[in-house]
Amino acid sequence: MREFQVQTSRREEMVDVTKQVREAVQAEGVNDGIALVYTPHTTCGIAVNEGYDPAVARDVIEHLHELVPQERRFQHTEGNSDSHIKAILVGCDASLPVVDGAPRLGRWQAVFLCEFDGPRERLVTVTVSR
Amino acid sequence: MREFQVQTSRREEMVDVTKQVREAVQAEGVNDGIALVYTPHTTCGIAVNEGYDPAVARDVIEHLHELVPQERRFQHTEGNSDSHIKAILVGCDASLPVVDGAPRLGRWQAVFLCEFDGPRERLVTVTVSR
Amino acid sequence: MREFQVQTSRREEMVDVTKQVREAVQAEGVNDGIALVYTPHTTCGIAVNEGYDPAVARDVIEHLHELVPQERRFQHTEGNSDSHIKAILVGCDASLPVVDGAPRLGRWQAVFLCEFDGPRERLVTVTVSR
Numbered sequence: 001m002r003e004f005q006v007q008t009s010r011r012e013e014m015v016d017v018t019k020q021v022r023e024a025v026q027a028e029g030v031n032d033g034i035a036l037v038y039t040p041h042t043t044c045g046i047a048v049n050e051g052y053d054p055a056v057a058r059d060v061i062e063h064l065h066e067l068v069p070q071e072r073r074f075q076h077t078e079g080n081s082d083s084h085i086k087a088i089l090v091g092c093d094a095s096l097p098v099v100d101g102a103p104r105l106g107r108w109q110a111v112f113l114c115e116f117d118g119p120r121e122r123l124v125t126v127t128v129s130r
Numbered sequence: 131m132r133e134f135q136v137q138t139s140r141r142e143e144m145v146d147v148t149k150q151v152r153e154a155v156q157a158e159g160v161n162d163g164i165a166l167v168y169t170p171h172t173t174c175g176i177a178v179n180e181g182y183d184p185a186v187a188r189d190v191i192e193h194l195h196e197l198v199p200q201e202r203r204f205q206h207t208e209g210n211s212d213s214h215i216k217a218i219l220v221g222c223d224a225s226l227p228v229v230d231g232a233p234r235l236g237r238w239q240a241v242f243l244c245e246f247d248g249p250r251e252r253l254v255t256v257t258v259s260r
Numbered sequence: 261m262r263e264f265q266v267q268t269s270r271r272e273e274m275v276d277v278t279k280q281v282r283e284a285v286q287a288e289g290v291n292d293g294i295a296l297v298y299t300p301h302t303t304c305g306i307a308v309n310e311g312y313d314p315a316v317a318r319d320v321i322e323h324l325h326e327l328v329p330q331e332r333r334f335q336h337t338e339g340n341s342d343s344h345i346k347a348i349l350v351g352c353d354a355s356l357p358v359v360d361g362a363p364r365l366g367r368w369q370a371v372f373l374c375e376f377d378g379p380r381e382r383l384v385t386v387t388v389s390r
Contacts, residue, residue, distance in 0.1 A: 001227055034296045034389045036164045036225050040236025042180040047348045050302040055335040056344050063345050075185040084186050085193050088177045093225045095296050095353045097261055097387040106300025127227040129164045129259040129389045166294045166355050170366025172310040205315040214316050215323050218307045223355045257357040259294045259389045
């Protein structure tokens with residue numbers, strides 16, 4: 001298992017971690033298999049989506065904020081129930097096919113750490129099975 | 131593959147199954163790899179999120195109920211289209227990194243069976259690949 | 261890794277690809293492990309849910325359209341930000357347990373390619389690890 005840190009800079013944002021994921025998968029040295037990208041936190045998630053136009057990530061963050069507003073009345077008293085709910089909707093894991101030692105992403109796909117309760121330092125782990 | 135049953139007690143609730151998942155992974159005897167937690171039903175899901183304050187799970191269930199109300203008019207006539215939709219949003223699978231024979235969860239992470247059409251007896255399977 | 265194409269016929273729909281997934285897993289010849297069903301696009305997803313009554317899939321598509329309307333004002337100028345958001349909610353991957361060389365789906369479960377920006381030709385890949 002490999003891991004890397006991501007420093008986020010806002011409460012809610014998507015940070016492109018494709019480069020770090022690619023390096024971690026290659027370092028594992030598995031030719032063909034499955035790569036699991038995982039974050040061990042409960043208020044952020046891992047998503048795979050378009051990395052070319054940054055407006056897409058902004059639209060995602062803004063619309064999720066509308067679907068699960070921070071301001072809604074929740075029972076959990078830390079003020080971040082919305083972050084937990086968004087993390088569940090996005091999921092804290094993403095699995096990628098590995099071909100010839102590298103993650104086989106689509107042409108427009110990037111891997112994102114989705115921050116829903118930042119800014120914070122987040123951990124991402126990459127595990128490859130053959 | 132290992133499996134265990136979960137008896138749910140309400141129509142919608144999150145049941146912490148971390149202990150059963152941990153035991154299943156350890157029983158598989160794989161040192162390093164990926165554990166797939168899976169439920170073969172179509173109206174419940176598997177989620178990884180905070181297990182410490184039970185208010186978080188209640189907030190999740192209540193907010194999902196608001197996003198996908200049971201009372202909305204649906205075409206499927208069994209009265210549980212909302213359950214199917216929530217199951218798709220949450221997903222029926224979660225993959226966990228396995229390190230030293232155990233699932234490497236984050237400090238606050240727990241694994242939940244998310245019931246959206248209970249009370250019922252649900253099956254959860256755990257598969258580990260290396 | 262195996263792959264197959266899916267021709268979708270509407271902007272938003274769920275296409276049952278269980279048969280193709282089953283064939284791909286069997287072709288891989290792995291007895292026990294994990295099968296990753298993956299789509300390398302950014303405006304469609306992979307979901308596992310009920311395949312028996314087609315009304316369920318229609319309810320899912322219609323409700324997702326309500327939660328993330330195409331008509332909402334977005335920053336991304338291609339008119340398909342809703343498709344990207346739905347793809348993130350559903351996810352572009354699904355992992356299935358493999359037992360005796362076949363995906364161990366539940367009795368009512370089917371695997372779907374969820375089209376959110378069609379009609380298009382879509383690629384689905386299947387990777388099995390042991």
